[in-house]
Amino acid sequence: MKIAITGTPGVGKSTVSKVFCDIQNYKLYDITKIVKEKELYYEKDESMDSYVVNFNKLKEFFEKEIYSNENKENKKNKKNNLKNELDNNIVIEGHVSQHLDIDYDYIIVLRCEPKIIEERLKKRGYSENKIKENVEAEIMDVCLIESLERYKNDEENSKVHEIDCTNKKPDEIVKEINDALTTDELEYGKVSWLEKYFDYLTI
Incomplete structure (x- = not known):
């Protein structure tokens, strides 16, 4: 089983993913951590601290x-194709x-009340511009829209599940994920x- 957990920074992805993986014995890949540790980036945007x-x-x-164990020749032939069976x-x-x-x-898309995201990102020490960018992304459903564009073929064939995490504990959210998968x-x-946060947006 291959699951993506996405959402605006501050919704609780890291905590929820860790709890889910601990319970279900899944292997967790934290993209932010991987990008930094493996230096899989072009540059650091100092203005946005990202x-x-x-x-x-x-x-x-x-x-x-994460590819399945294949012989070297098969791996070479499929080098640029990620749409194959994964082994875990x-x-x-x-x-x-x-x-x-x-x-x-x-694809699990986590959502959260924008004012809560704003408070969490302030505590992380994010810059004013970075906070505003992320809060606006949540208001505008950016992660959901991007997920649907890539993983929704039609009304009856979608891989996307959206969860409102506002004021919920991690184990409650994990239960909702498990229920959806089951x-x-x-x-x-x-x-x-x-509607609630329209005035927050920069027009």
Whole structure:
């Protein structure tokens, strides 16, 4: 099983992913940690205190890390194709996980009240510009829209499940994820912050 857990920075992806993987015995890949440790980026954007990800290198990393055991010739022939069987139950966590072109079984999009995200990012010491960018991304459903663009074929064939994490404990969110995976009843489109936070947006 290959699962992506995505969402705006500050929604709780890291905590939820760790709890889920500990319970389900899945292997966890933290994209932010991998990008920094393996230097899979072009440069650091000092103004936003973030890294410009080199997606080609990031995709190559996952090819080498999680492909099924194949002979060298088969690996060579499939070098640039991530849409193949992976050999483990894994979670790939990060707000860009939907951009990796991996054939996920499920995409879990975590959502959270924008004012809570703002408070959390302030505590992390994020710059004013970075906080605003991320809060606006949550208001505008950016991670959800990107996930649907890549993993929703039609109304009856979607891999995307959206969860509102506002005021919920990690174990409650993990239970919602497990329920969705067990029943294969996926939902999205019920979370909307736009009307409430429209005045926050920069027009």
